Amino acid sequence: MxxxxxxxxxxxxxxxxxxxxxxxxxxxxxxxxxxxxxxxxxxxxxxxxxxxxxxxxxxxxxxxxxxxxxxxxxxxxxxxxxxxxxxxxxxxxxxxxxxxxxxxxxxHAELGNNAQLGQRLGWQADRHFGEQSLGSVAGATYGDAEALARHVETVLGRSVTLVAPAPAEARPIRRVAWCTGGAQGYFEAAMAAGADAFVTGEISEPQAHLARESGVAFLAAGHHATERxxxxxxxxxxxxxxxxxxxxxxxxxxx
The missing domain is CATH 3.40.1390.30 (NIF3 (NGG1p interacting factor 3)-like)
Known part of the structure:
Protein backbone atom coordinates (compact mmCIF):
# COMPACT_ATOMS: atom_id res chain seq x y z
CA MET A 1 0.00 0.00 0.00
CA HIS A 108 -21.84 3.99 14.79
CA ALA A 109 -24.36 1.98 12.78
CA GLU A 110 -21.79 -0.06 10.81
CA LEU A 111 -18.35 0.34 12.36
CA GLY A 112 -19.19 0.91 16.03
CA ASN A 113 -18.67 -1.50 18.91
CA ASN A 114 -22.30 -2.59 19.06
CA ALA A 115 -22.64 -3.10 15.31
CA GLN A 116 -19.32 -4.94 15.05
CA LEU A 117 -20.14 -7.23 17.97
CA GLY A 118 -23.56 -7.94 16.47
CA GLN A 119 -21.97 -8.84 13.13
CA ARG A 120 -19.67 -11.36 14.75
CA LEU A 121 -22.49 -12.92 16.73
CA GLY A 122 -24.77 -13.05 13.68
CA TRP A 123 -27.30 -10.48 14.90
CA GLN A 124 -28.76 -7.68 12.78
CA ALA A 125 -30.33 -4.96 14.93
CA ASP A 126 -33.93 -4.11 14.08
CA ARG A 127 -34.43 -1.58 16.88
CA HIS A 128 -32.49 0.38 19.47
CA PHE A 129 -33.19 1.22 23.11
CA GLY A 130 -31.78 2.87 26.19
CA GLU A 131 -30.09 6.19 26.86
CA GLN A 132 -29.03 7.82 23.58
CA SER A 133 -30.32 4.67 21.80
CA LEU A 134 -27.06 2.83 22.37
CA GLY A 135 -28.60 -0.61 22.95
CA SER A 136 -29.53 -2.95 20.07
CA VAL A 137 -32.15 -5.67 19.71
CA ALA A 138 -32.37 -8.43 17.11
CA GLY A 139 -34.26 -11.59 16.36
CA ALA A 140 -32.38 -14.77 17.29
CA THR A 141 -33.14 -18.42 17.90
CA TYR A 142 -31.55 -20.36 20.75
CA GLY A 143 -33.11 -23.20 22.69
CA ASP A 144 -32.22 -21.65 26.03
CA ALA A 145 -29.86 -19.22 27.73
CA GLU A 146 -27.14 -21.87 28.02
CA ALA A 147 -27.12 -22.35 24.24
CA LEU A 148 -26.78 -18.59 23.76
CA ALA A 149 -23.92 -18.47 26.26
CA ARG A 150 -22.07 -21.24 24.40
CA HIS A 151 -22.44 -19.31 21.14
CA VAL A 152 -21.07 -16.09 22.66
CA GLU A 153 -18.17 -17.96 24.28
CA THR A 154 -17.26 -19.61 20.98
CA VAL A 155 -17.26 -16.34 19.06
CA LEU A 156 -15.40 -14.28 21.66
CA GLY A 157 -13.02 -17.04 22.71
CA ARG A 158 -13.61 -16.57 26.43
CA SER A 159 -15.98 -17.67 29.15
CA VAL A 160 -19.00 -15.56 30.02
CA THR A 161 -20.92 -15.03 33.24
CA LEU A 162 -24.47 -16.28 32.69
CA VAL A 163 -27.31 -15.63 35.08
CA ALA A 164 -30.22 -17.66 33.73
CA PRO A 165 -33.81 -17.23 34.86
CA ALA A 166 -35.20 -19.48 37.55
CA PRO A 167 -36.53 -22.73 36.00
CA ALA A 168 -40.12 -21.61 36.37
CA GLU A 169 -39.32 -18.40 34.46
CA ALA A 170 -37.05 -19.88 31.76
CA ARG A 171 -38.05 -19.58 28.09
CA PRO A 172 -36.53 -20.02 24.62
CA ILE A 173 -34.47 -17.12 23.29
CA ARG A 174 -36.21 -15.37 20.38
CA ARG A 175 -35.04 -11.78 20.91
CA VAL A 176 -31.54 -10.78 22.02
CA ALA A 177 -30.51 -7.34 23.24
CA TRP A 178 -26.91 -6.20 23.59
CA CYS A 179 -24.80 -3.18 24.46
CA THR A 180 -21.03 -3.43 24.77
CA GLY A 181 -18.87 -2.52 27.75
CA GLY A 182 -20.25 -1.45 31.11
CA ALA A 183 -23.92 -1.32 30.12
CA GLN A 184 -25.37 -3.45 32.91
CA GLY A 185 -27.59 -0.51 33.83
CA TYR A 186 -29.42 -1.00 30.51
CA PHE A 187 -30.85 -4.35 31.62
CA GLU A 188 -34.32 -3.10 32.52
CA ALA A 189 -34.51 -1.10 29.28
CA ALA A 190 -33.60 -4.30 27.42
CA MET A 191 -36.46 -6.10 29.16
CA ALA A 192 -38.84 -3.32 28.16
CA ALA A 193 -37.60 -3.64 24.57
CA GLY A 194 -38.83 -7.25 24.49
CA ALA A 195 -35.55 -9.12 24.93
CA ASP A 196 -35.35 -12.69 26.17
CA ALA A 197 -31.64 -12.22 26.92
CA PHE A 198 -29.24 -9.31 27.34
CA VAL A 199 -25.53 -9.42 26.50
CA THR A 200 -23.09 -6.80 27.77
CA GLY A 201 -19.59 -6.60 29.18
CA GLU A 202 -20.10 -6.41 32.95
CA ILE A 203 -22.56 -7.38 35.66
CA SER A 204 -23.33 -5.73 38.99
CA GLU A 205 -25.11 -7.24 41.97
CA PRO A 206 -28.70 -6.19 41.16
CA GLN A 207 -28.78 -7.73 37.68
CA ALA A 208 -28.46 -11.30 38.98
CA HIS A 209 -31.68 -10.97 40.96
CA LEU A 210 -33.50 -9.29 38.06
CA ALA A 211 -32.50 -12.06 35.65
CA ARG A 212 -33.72 -14.81 37.97
CA GLU A 213 -37.00 -13.07 38.67
CA SER A 214 -37.84 -11.60 35.26
CA GLY A 215 -37.29 -14.54 32.92
CA VAL A 216 -34.71 -12.54 30.93
CA ALA A 217 -31.18 -14.03 30.90
CA PHE A 218 -28.15 -11.83 31.58
CA LEU A 219 -24.74 -12.52 30.02
CA ALA A 220 -21.59 -10.59 30.98
CA ALA A 221 -19.01 -11.33 28.29
CA GLY A 222 -16.23 -8.94 29.30
CA HIS A 223 -15.87 -5.17 28.92
CA HIS A 224 -12.72 -5.41 26.82
CA ALA A 225 -13.87 -8.52 24.96
CA THR A 226 -17.08 -6.86 23.75
CA GLU A 227 -15.39 -3.58 22.80
CA ARG A 228 -12.31 -4.68 20.86
Whole structure:
Protein backbone atom coordinates (compact mmCIF):
# COMPACT_ATOMS: atom_id res chain seq x y z
CA MET A 1 0.00 0.00 0.00
CA UNK A 2 1.28 3.47 -0.90
CA UNK A 3 0.77 5.86 1.98
CA UNK A 4 0.21 9.57 1.70
CA UNK A 5 0.90 11.77 4.72
CA UNK A 6 -2.08 13.74 5.96
CA UNK A 7 -2.39 16.53 8.45
CA UNK A 8 -3.48 15.98 12.01
CA UNK A 9 -6.40 18.35 11.44
CA UNK A 10 -7.53 16.47 8.34
CA UNK A 11 -7.43 13.20 10.26
CA UNK A 12 -9.44 14.72 13.10
CA UNK A 13 -11.97 16.02 10.59
CA UNK A 14 -12.36 12.55 9.06
CA UNK A 15 -12.95 10.93 12.46
CA UNK A 16 -15.42 13.65 13.47
CA UNK A 17 -17.33 13.43 10.19
CA UNK A 18 -17.70 9.68 10.57
CA UNK A 19 -18.54 9.48 14.28
CA UNK A 20 -20.39 12.80 14.79
CA UNK A 21 -19.40 13.33 18.45
CA UNK A 22 -21.54 16.46 18.69
CA UNK A 23 -24.62 14.21 18.80
CA UNK A 24 -23.64 12.67 22.15
CA UNK A 25 -23.61 13.64 25.79
CA UNK A 26 -20.51 11.79 26.96
CA UNK A 27 -18.33 11.16 30.02
CA UNK A 28 -15.22 12.81 28.59
CA UNK A 29 -13.84 14.68 25.57
CA UNK A 30 -14.15 13.03 22.16
CA UNK A 31 -11.63 13.74 19.43
CA UNK A 32 -8.00 14.82 19.77
CA UNK A 33 -7.01 14.39 23.44
CA UNK A 34 -3.24 14.80 23.12
CA UNK A 35 -1.64 16.81 20.32
CA UNK A 36 1.37 15.29 18.61
CA UNK A 37 3.18 15.89 15.34
CA UNK A 38 1.23 17.78 12.64
CA UNK A 39 1.73 15.14 9.93
CA UNK A 40 0.43 11.56 10.16
CA UNK A 41 1.38 8.47 8.15
CA UNK A 42 0.69 5.57 10.53
CA UNK A 43 -2.20 5.00 12.96
CA UNK A 44 -2.23 2.41 15.73
CA UNK A 45 -5.67 1.51 17.08
CA UNK A 46 -6.54 -0.20 20.36
CA UNK A 47 -9.24 -0.33 23.00
CA UNK A 48 -7.65 1.72 25.79
CA UNK A 49 -4.85 4.31 25.95
CA UNK A 50 -2.89 2.20 28.41
CA UNK A 51 0.86 2.46 28.89
CA UNK A 52 1.22 -0.93 27.19
CA UNK A 53 -0.62 0.28 24.09
CA UNK A 54 1.36 3.52 23.99
CA UNK A 55 4.65 1.59 24.25
CA UNK A 56 3.53 -0.75 21.47
CA UNK A 57 2.60 2.24 19.31
CA UNK A 58 6.03 3.76 19.91
CA UNK A 59 7.61 0.50 18.77
CA UNK A 60 5.46 0.67 15.63
CA UNK A 61 6.62 4.26 14.98
CA UNK A 62 3.04 5.45 15.05
CA UNK A 63 2.15 9.08 14.46
CA UNK A 64 -1.31 8.68 15.99
CA UNK A 65 -3.20 6.37 18.33
CA UNK A 66 -6.95 5.83 18.02
CA UNK A 67 -8.81 4.36 21.02
CA UNK A 68 -12.22 3.90 22.62
CA UNK A 69 -11.08 4.65 26.17
CA UNK A 70 -8.95 7.78 26.28
CA UNK A 71 -7.09 9.45 29.13
CA UNK A 72 -9.55 12.04 30.38
CA UNK A 73 -12.91 11.47 32.07
CA UNK A 74 -15.42 13.72 33.76
CA UNK A 75 -14.81 14.01 37.50
CA UNK A 76 -11.33 12.48 37.58
CA UNK A 77 -8.42 13.90 39.54
CA UNK A 78 -6.77 16.48 37.26
CA UNK A 79 -3.23 16.08 38.59
CA UNK A 80 -0.58 14.71 36.21
CA UNK A 81 1.11 12.20 38.51
CA UNK A 82 1.71 8.45 38.61
CA UNK A 83 0.18 6.47 35.75
CA UNK A 84 -1.18 9.61 34.06
CA UNK A 85 2.25 11.24 34.05
CA UNK A 86 3.80 8.08 32.62
CA UNK A 87 1.31 7.81 29.77
CA UNK A 88 1.42 11.50 28.88
CA UNK A 89 5.22 11.59 29.14
CA UNK A 90 5.51 8.86 26.51
CA UNK A 91 3.02 10.47 24.14
CA UNK A 92 4.66 13.88 24.38
CA UNK A 93 8.23 12.58 24.20
CA UNK A 94 7.44 10.72 20.96
CA UNK A 95 5.14 13.44 19.57
CA UNK A 96 2.21 11.00 19.12
CA UNK A 97 -1.36 12.23 18.63
CA UNK A 98 -4.02 10.55 20.76
CA UNK A 99 -7.57 10.38 19.39
CA UNK A 100 -10.33 8.95 21.60
CA UNK A 101 -14.04 8.44 20.93
CA UNK A 102 -16.27 6.89 23.56
CA UNK A 103 -20.05 6.78 22.99
CA UNK A 104 -19.75 7.86 19.32
CA UNK A 105 -17.62 4.77 18.73
CA UNK A 106 -20.14 2.54 20.49
CA UNK A 107 -23.02 3.87 18.42
CA HIS A 108 -21.84 3.99 14.79
CA ALA A 109 -24.36 1.98 12.78
CA GLU A 110 -21.79 -0.06 10.81
CA LEU A 111 -18.35 0.34 12.36
CA GLY A 112 -19.19 0.91 16.03
CA ASN A 113 -18.67 -1.50 18.91
CA ASN A 114 -22.30 -2.59 19.06
CA ALA A 115 -22.64 -3.10 15.31
CA GLN A 116 -19.32 -4.94 15.05
CA LEU A 117 -20.14 -7.23 17.97
CA GLY A 118 -23.56 -7.94 16.47
CA GLN A 119 -21.97 -8.84 13.13
CA ARG A 120 -19.67 -11.36 14.75
CA LEU A 121 -22.49 -12.92 16.73
CA GLY A 122 -24.77 -13.05 13.68
CA TRP A 123 -27.30 -10.48 14.90
CA GLN A 124 -28.76 -7.68 12.78
CA ALA A 125 -30.33 -4.96 14.93
CA ASP A 126 -33.93 -4.11 14.08
CA ARG A 127 -34.43 -1.58 16.88
CA HIS A 128 -32.49 0.38 19.47
CA PHE A 129 -33.19 1.22 23.11
CA GLY A 130 -31.78 2.87 26.19
CA GLU A 131 -30.09 6.19 26.86
CA GLN A 132 -29.03 7.82 23.58
CA SER A 133 -30.32 4.67 21.80
CA LEU A 134 -27.06 2.83 22.37
CA GLY A 135 -28.60 -0.61 22.95
CA SER A 136 -29.53 -2.95 20.07
CA VAL A 137 -32.15 -5.67 19.71
CA ALA A 138 -32.37 -8.43 17.11
CA GLY A 139 -34.26 -11.59 16.36
CA ALA A 140 -32.38 -14.77 17.29
CA THR A 141 -33.14 -18.42 17.90
CA TYR A 142 -31.55 -20.36 20.75
CA GLY A 143 -33.11 -23.20 22.69
CA ASP A 144 -32.22 -21.65 26.03
CA ALA A 145 -29.86 -19.22 27.73
CA GLU A 146 -27.14 -21.87 28.02
CA ALA A 147 -27.12 -22.35 24.24
CA LEU A 148 -26.78 -18.59 23.76
CA ALA A 149 -23.92 -18.47 26.26
CA ARG A 150 -22.07 -21.24 24.40
CA HIS A 151 -22.44 -19.31 21.14
CA VAL A 152 -21.07 -16.09 22.66
CA GLU A 153 -18.17 -17.96 24.28
CA THR A 154 -17.26 -19.61 20.98
CA VAL A 155 -17.26 -16.34 19.06
CA LEU A 156 -15.40 -14.28 21.66
CA GLY A 157 -13.02 -17.04 22.71
CA ARG A 158 -13.61 -16.57 26.43
CA SER A 159 -15.98 -17.67 29.15
CA VAL A 160 -19.00 -15.56 30.02
CA THR A 161 -20.92 -15.03 33.24
CA LEU A 162 -24.47 -16.28 32.69
CA VAL A 163 -27.31 -15.63 35.08
CA ALA A 164 -30.22 -17.66 33.73
CA PRO A 165 -33.81 -17.23 34.86
CA ALA A 166 -35.20 -19.48 37.55
CA PRO A 167 -36.53 -22.73 36.00
CA ALA A 168 -40.12 -21.61 36.37
CA GLU A 169 -39.32 -18.40 34.46
CA ALA A 170 -37.05 -19.88 31.76
CA ARG A 171 -38.05 -19.58 28.09
CA PRO A 172 -36.53 -20.02 24.62
CA ILE A 173 -34.47 -17.12 23.29
CA ARG A 174 -36.21 -15.37 20.38
CA ARG A 175 -35.04 -11.78 20.91
CA VAL A 176 -31.54 -10.78 22.02
CA ALA A 177 -30.51 -7.34 23.24
CA TRP A 178 -26.91 -6.20 23.59
CA CYS A 179 -24.80 -3.18 24.46
CA THR A 180 -21.03 -3.43 24.77
CA GLY A 181 -18.87 -2.52 27.75
CA GLY A 182 -20.25 -1.45 31.11
CA ALA A 183 -23.92 -1.32 30.12
CA GLN A 184 -25.37 -3.45 32.91
CA GLY A 185 -27.59 -0.51 33.83
CA TYR A 186 -29.42 -1.00 30.51
CA PHE A 187 -30.85 -4.35 31.62
CA GLU A 188 -34.32 -3.10 32.52
CA ALA A 189 -34.51 -1.10 29.28
CA ALA A 190 -33.60 -4.30 27.42
CA MET A 191 -36.46 -6.10 29.16
CA ALA A 192 -38.84 -3.32 28.16
CA ALA A 193 -37.60 -3.64 24.57
CA GLY A 194 -38.83 -7.25 24.49
CA ALA A 195 -35.55 -9.12 24.93
CA ASP A 196 -35.35 -12.69 26.17
CA ALA A 197 -31.64 -12.22 26.92
CA PHE A 198 -29.24 -9.31 27.34
CA VAL A 199 -25.53 -9.42 26.50
CA THR A 200 -23.09 -6.80 27.77
CA GLY A 201 -19.59 -6.60 29.18
CA GLU A 202 -20.10 -6.41 32.95
CA ILE A 203 -22.56 -7.38 35.66
CA SER A 204 -23.33 -5.73 38.99
CA GLU A 205 -25.11 -7.24 41.97
CA PRO A 206 -28.70 -6.19 41.16
CA GLN A 207 -28.78 -7.73 37.68
CA ALA A 208 -28.46 -11.30 38.98
CA HIS A 209 -31.68 -10.97 40.96
CA LEU A 210 -33.50 -9.29 38.06
CA ALA A 211 -32.50 -12.06 35.65
CA ARG A 212 -33.72 -14.81 37.97
CA GLU A 213 -37.00 -13.07 38.67
CA SER A 214 -37.84 -11.60 35.26
CA GLY A 215 -37.29 -14.54 32.92
CA VAL A 216 -34.71 -12.54 30.93
CA ALA A 217 -31.18 -14.03 30.90
CA PHE A 218 -28.15 -11.83 31.58
CA LEU A 219 -24.74 -12.52 30.02
CA ALA A 220 -21.59 -10.59 30.98
CA ALA A 221 -19.01 -11.33 28.29
CA GLY A 222 -16.23 -8.94 29.30
CA HIS A 223 -15.87 -5.17 28.92
CA HIS A 224 -12.72 -5.41 26.82
CA ALA A 225 -13.87 -8.52 24.96
CA THR A 226 -17.08 -6.86 23.75
CA GLU A 227 -15.39 -3.58 22.80
CA ARG A 228 -12.31 -4.68 20.86
CA UNK A 229 -13.88 -4.47 17.40
CA UNK A 230 -15.02 -0.88 16.89
CA UNK A 231 -11.69 0.94 17.18
CA UNK A 232 -9.88 -1.11 14.51
CA UNK A 233 -12.92 -0.98 12.21
CA UNK A 234 -13.12 2.82 12.37
CA UNK A 235 -9.37 3.36 12.21
CA UNK A 236 -9.00 1.01 9.23
CA UNK A 237 -11.87 2.75 7.42
CA UNK A 238 -10.38 6.23 7.90
CA UNK A 239 -6.85 5.03 7.13
CA UNK A 240 -8.04 3.57 3.82
CA UNK A 241 -9.93 6.78 3.06
CA UNK A 242 -6.80 8.89 3.62
CA UNK A 243 -4.20 6.37 2.33
CA UNK A 244 -2.58 5.92 5.73
CA UNK A 245 -1.03 2.86 7.37
CA UNK A 246 -3.03 1.22 10.15
CA UNK A 247 -2.09 -1.40 12.77
CA UNK A 248 -4.48 -2.77 15.41
CA UNK A 249 -2.84 -3.82 18.68
CA UNK A 250 -4.99 -5.80 21.10
CA UNK A 251 -3.64 -5.50 24.66
CA UNK A 252 -5.07 -8.46 26.56
CA UNK A 253 -7.41 -7.60 29.41
CA UNK A 254 -9.36 -10.17 31.46
CA UNK A 255 -12.04 -7.64 32.44
Missing amino acids: TTTPTSRDQLLGAFDALLQPERFKDYGPNGLQVEGRPEVRRIVSGVTASRALIDAAIAQRADAIFVHHGLFWRGQDGRVTGWMKQRLQRLLAHDINLFAYHLPLDA YGAPAVAAHVAAQLSLEHVFIDIDNPA
